[in-house]
Amino acid sequence: MQALEYPAESANSAAEPGKWVIEAEALSKVYKMGDEEVRALDGISIAIARGEYVAIVGASGSGKSTLMNIIGLLDRPTSGVFRLAGADANSLSRDRMAQLRNREIGFVFQRFNLLPRTSAQRQVEVPLFYAGVTGQPAAARAREALERVGLSKRIHHRPDELSGGQQQRVAIARALVTNPSIILADEPTGALDSKTGAEVMALFDDLNQQGLTLIVVTHDGHVARHASRQITLSDGVVVEDTKAGAQ
Amino acid sequence: MTLFRYGWLSLQSILANKMRSLLTMLGVIIGVAAVLITLGIGAGASASITADIESQGTNLLTVTAMNGANTLTLGDAAMLEDRQLHPEIDSVVPEYTAQAAVAAGENNESAQIVGASPEYAVVRNLEVAQGSFFTAAEVESQATVAVLGATLAQDLFGSSDAVGRQFRIGNQPMTVIGVLKESGGAGFGSNDSRVFAPLSTVQGRLFAAPRYRGDLTLTGLSIAVGDSTLMDTAEKRVEETLRLRHALNADDDNDFSIFNQASLLDIAGSVTTTLSIFFGSIGAVSLLVGGIGIMNIMLVAVTERTKEIGLRRAVGARDRDILLQFLIEALVLCLLGGAIGASISYGLGGLVGLFPAMPFEIIISGEALALALGVSTATGFIFGLYPALRATRLDPIEALRYE
Numbered sequence: 049m050q051a052l053e054y055p056a057e058s059a060n061s062a063a064e065p066g067k068w069v070i071e072a073e074a075l076s077k078v079y080k081m082g083d084e085e086v087r088a089l090d091g092i093s094i095a096i097a098r099g100e101y102v103a104i105v106g107a108s109g110s111g112k113s114t115l116m117n118i119i120g121l122l123d124r125p126t127s128g129v130f131r132l133a134g135a136d137a138n139s140l141s142r143d144r145m146a147q148l149r150n151r152e153i154g155f156v157f158q159r160f161n162l163l164p165r166t167s168a169q170r171q172v173e174v175p176l177f178y179a180g181v182t183g184q185p186a187a188a189r190a191r192e193a194l195e196r197v198g199l200s201k202r203i204h205h206r207p208d209e210l211s212g213g214q215q216q217r218v219a220i221a222r223a224l225v226t227n228p229s230i231i232l233a234d235e236p237t238g239a240l241d242s243k244t245g246a247e248v249m250a251l252f253d254d255l256n257q258q259g260l261t262l263i264v265v266t267h268d269g270h271v272a273r274h275a276s277r278q279i280t281l282s283d284g285v286v287v288e289d290t291k292a293g294a295q
Numbered sequence: 296m297t298l299f300r301y302g303w304l305s306l307q308s309i310l311a312n313k314m315r316s317l318l319t320m321l322g323v324i325i326g327v328a329a330v331l332i333t334l335g336i337g338a339g340a341s342a343s344i345t346a347d348i349e350s351q352g353t354n355l356l357t358v359t360a361m362n363g364a365n366t367l368t369l370g371d372a373a374m375l376e377d378r379q380l381h382p383e384i385d386s387v388v389p390e391y392t393a394q395a396a397v398a399a400g401e402n403n404e405s406a407q408i409v410g411a412s413p414e415y416a417v418v419r420n421l422e423v424a425q426g427s428f429f430t431a432a433e434v435e436s437q438a439t440v441a442v443l444g445a446t447l448a449q450d451l452f453g454s455s456d457a458v459g460r461q462f463r464i465g466n467q468p469m470t471v472i473g474v475l476k477e478s479g480g481a482g483f484g485s486n487d488s489r490v491f492a493p494l495s496t497v498q499g500r501l502f503a504a505p506r507y508r509g510d511l512t513l514t515g516l517s518i519a520v521g522d523s524t525l526m527d528t529a530e531k532r533v534e535e536t537l538r539l540r541h542a543l544n545a546d547d548d549n550d551f552s553i554f555n556q557a558s559l560l561d562i563a564g565s566v567t568t569t570l571s572i573f574f575g576s577i578g579a580v581s582l583l584v585g586g587i588g589i590m591n592i593m594l595v596a597v598t599e600r601t602k603e604i605g606l607r608r609a610v611g612a613r614d615r616d617i618l619l620q621f622l623i624e625a626l627v628l629c630l631l632g633g634a635i636g637a638s639i640s641y642g643l644g645g646l647v648g649l650f651p652a653m654p655f656e657i658i659i660s661g662e663a664l665a666l667a668l669g670v671s672t673a674t675g676f677i678f679g680l681y682p683a684l685r686a687t688r689l690d691p692i693e694a695l696r697y698e
Contacts, residue, residue, distance in 0.1 A: 122609065122691050143613045150611020161606045161695065165311040178611035182300055222610070 066134055069229050069261050070096035070119060075128035077114050077284075088114040090284035091128070096263065098229070101256040103275035104265045111284040113234075116265045120153055120232050121145045133229050150178050154223025156233035160215045162207045168194060168218045169203040175226045193221040197251060213244030220251065230261040237271055249274050298623065305624035309631070319592040320632030322585025323674065327636025327667045328643070330578030334666075335644055335657035337574050341567030343655035348560050350420050350478075354385075354523040356530055357554040358516040358537070364550035366541045368510035374536060375518065381532060383525040388415045388517040391497050391504055397490060399451040399462035406447055408464060408490045410497025411517075418519045421486065426458035426473030434493040437500055441469045445477040446487035464490065467500055526557040579670065585632075586674035593625055593682035597689075604686055605694030618687045625679020626672060633671035637664055 077089040088111045096102055106112045117123035118130055121137060130137040133152050140148065154175075155161075162171050172190035176182070181189065194203050197217040207215055216236060223231050236252070237245030253274055256262050264275060272278055280288035309316040360367035372389040375381055391410040396403060415421070416428045429440050441464070448457040448471070457471045469492065478486050498504040498511050505512050520529045530553055541550055597604070604617060612620075637659075644657035 117692050120609065122695075146608070146611050146613040146616075149609060155609045157606075157695070161602060161609075163311075163603055163606070166307075170307065174607065175610035177300065177304065178607075178613070178616060182303075226611075 067097050068095045068131075069098050069100075069133055070094070070263070071129070071131040072118075072125075073129040075115075075118065075125045075130055077111075077118065077123070078126045087284050089118070089125070092281075092284070092286055094279060094286060094289070096230075096261065098261055099256075099259050101252075101262045101274070101276045102264070103272035103278045104263065104281065105267060105269075105272050105278055106281035107267065109283075110281040112265050112281050114284075115281065116232065116234055116263075119230075119263060120155060121149050146178070150175055151226055152229045154220075154226065154228040154231045156216070156219050156223050156231060156236050158235035158238040160207070160212075160219045160239070162215055162218060165206055165208075167204050167206055168199060168210070168221075171207075171218050172222045172225050175222060179226055189225055190221070193225040194218070196224060197221045211244065212240050213247055216240060216244075216248050217251065220248070220255075224255075224260075230263055231255065233262070233264045235266050235268070235271075236264060237268065238266075242270075245271075298619070301619045301623040302627060304620060305627045308624060309627065315592070315596065316628060316631075319589055319596075319628050320635065322588030323582065323629050323632030323671050324585075324636040324639065326578065326582030326585035326674075327633045327671050328640045329581045330575060330667045330670070331637060331640035331659050331663055332643060332657060333574030333578045334571055334663040335640065335659040336655075337567060337571035338658040338660060338663070339655040340570070341564070342658060344563045344567060345560065348556065348563060353556050353560055354520045354526065355418060355556040356518040356520060356526070356533060357556070358518065358533065359552050359554065360512070360514050361550045361552070365505050365512045366507050366550050367513045367516065367537070368507050369513065370508070370510040371537060371540055372513065372516055374540060375516070375533060380536065381529070383520055383522065383529045383532075385519040385521045386414055386418065388412050388418050388519075389494055389513045390415065390515040390517060391494055391502070391512075392514045393497070393502050395464050395501065397447070397451065397462060397464050399460065402451050404447060404450050404488075406488055406490050408492060408497055408501060410492055410494040410501070412494055415491070415517065418517045419486075421491070422476040423473045424476040425456065426471070428473055428491070429493050434495050437495045438493055439467065439469050439496060439500065440472045440492065442473040442475060442491040443471055444475050444485070444487040444489045444491075446485070447490065448474045450488075464492075464501055523557060526555055530555050578667075582667075582670055582674060585671075586629075586678040589625060589629065589675065590678035590682060593621065593679060594685065597621065597682050597686045600686075601689060601694045601697040604689050605691055605697065608689075608691035609695060614687050618683050621683035621686045622676070622679050625683065626675040629671045629675025629679075630668070633668045636671075637667065 072092055072094050075089055075092040076087065079086045079088055092115065104112050104115060114123070118125055118137070119132070121132060121140075124137055132148060135148060137145070163174070169187060169190045172193050173186045176186040176189060191200065191203055194200055197220050199214060199217050199221065202210060202214060210218065233252070237248055240248060249271060252262055252264070262275070264271060266272055276292045278288065278290050279286055358367065369389055372387045375384060376387040388411055393408055394405060395408050397406045398404070409415070412434055413428055413431055416423070421428070423442065424445065426442070428442055429438065433440055443451070443457060451457065451462055452460055457474050460471050461468055462471065463469065475486060492501070518529070518533060520526055534549065534553060537551055538549065543550065607617065640659060644659055647653050648656050
């Protein structure tokens with residue numbers, strides 16, 4: 049992986065070069081729906097090490113989306129401890145959470161979430177804008193990231209000029225461009241046919257080979273089988289946590 | 296500065312959504328163009344009216360004898376011209392004006408006959424197109440010569456050259472020695488249909504003017520004041536002198552009236568200022584409506600771009616990033632709209648100037664431009680703030696899920 053320079057404070061993860069990039073202890077998330085309390089997560093404890101390839105699986109309503117939101121620092125737990133690269137989510141300000149999302153997490157969504165009428169290069173530059181990188185340096189890094197996902201010939205194409213698989217690659221390049229600790233993918237092949245889905249998963253395998261931590265939230269067994277570890281959720285608790293080869 | 300980054304970001308977004316941006320700007324474009332054009336019309340009309348008044352001399356006092364008073368005389372004129380008594384007065388032009396029938400061949404007209412001294416042409420800014428104005432010698436000799444207004448010359452002699460031709464005022468044969476340049480319809484009693492002749496001829500040969508205390512009476516005086524800032528002083532002193540000479544008691548009314556051209560300029564000025572404020576406020580209202588339009592479309596845009604906002608949140612946008620993005624986008628839209636509106640109004644102003652039928656130009660001043668652009672920027676800020684705050688308050692998780 050190429051080194052990217054960031055302001056000193058973002059070296060946060062390096063300052064505490066722990067093995068675990070994700071640590072959750074007795075994690076709960078409770079939603080109030082009128083008088084009723086819904087326990088979306090009910091005391092989950094997991095740890096994910098750097099370089100791991102993890103699939104979080106479970107039926108809808110199992111709590112995997114809620115877990116993903118907390119891992120992605122889009123939401124906070126109701127109780128319990130959640131640490132991303134050593135930073136405790138409960139003690140982070142909104143701005144600091146945004147900053148960590150920018151630097152430590154790369155999101156990949158089911159429906160790509162690309163900006164309409166915007167070229168691939170500009171899409172990939174978006175996270176860099178919030179990292180304070182603009183102009184030529186941003187353009188250069190965006191092109192580098194697009195090269196990594198095999199789209200160096202499509203940098204000026206807009207979403208409507210790209211196939212679904214290519215659009216998802218642009219989204220992956222966007223997730224990679226700030227060189228985050230983890231890539232967090234939510235049903236990354238859900239909007240793709242099986243052939244392009246397989247291509248995207250092959251790209252993920254490649255990235256994991258290069259040492260990137262991958263967390264894929266899915267209900268698709270084929271997708272989950274690419275991961276080296278499967279965490280199965282049901283009714284807000286971990287019912288299974290298996291490593292490939294252990295079975 | 297970081298603000299420029301958001302400016303660049305908003306330009307990208309505006310260019311990526313040209314149609315939406317144009318529709319958003321439309322209100323501001325129309326508003327700014329309306330403000331600039333209405334203010335421009337006001338300024339143009341004001342300049343035209345002022346020029347009109349100034350062409351008749353702004354340093355002019357006009358004394359008119361009351362009907363039937365017959366007390367204003369050549370003696371009064373001589374007294375007012377005395378530099379010892381009236382140092383602020385440059386010259387006094389006596390006038391004797393009456394209505395009479397004029398005829399040339401088959402053509403009969405009724406016209407105003409103005410008898411005056413040659414200086415009349417100077418103080419009233421009369422321009423002779425053909426021939427010449429009459430001279431002091433011709434006044435001296437009661438010469439039967441006359442200068443015609445352009446319209447009257449046309450009416451009496453058609454398109455042929457009137458200079459040197461004969462016509463009659465009543466039964467008195469006269470010779471045309473000059474024709475005035477057309478002065479245009481605007482103004483107060485056009486010179487275009489008048490006859491100008493030597494004072495002595497009009498008083499003596501044409502109308503047999505009555506005398507007062509031995510002096511021939513006049514119907515009016517044109518008084519040129521040297522320094523236009525002394526108009527009010529001059530007016531007061533003329534009034535005093537005339538009251539004394541006409542032996543008026545303290546409680547008698549004036550048997551003459553004095554018209555101060557400078558005060559007309561003041562009135563015209565205040566009228567056009569009022570008109571400018573009136574039109575300007577109509578324009579301002581349309582800018583306000585434009586601003587509400589911007590708010591409307593920005594609100595729609597925030598909803599439409601919910602997913603984008605969610606994505607930006609996910610990749611690290613803080614509250615202020617979202618707020619500034621939308622606020623600055625509104626500002627940039629308003630400024631662009633303002634610039635387009637200003638260009639349109641300058642273009643229209645230039646286009647109107649090409650039509651000779653237009654009585655005045657559209658004058659767009661720097662101040663009006665600054666005002667319009669300032670107001671449109673303020674509009675962008677005020678009406679961009681609420682949508683920007685709405686965008687900031689969106690929950691990132693909901694926003695990401697939004698379809």
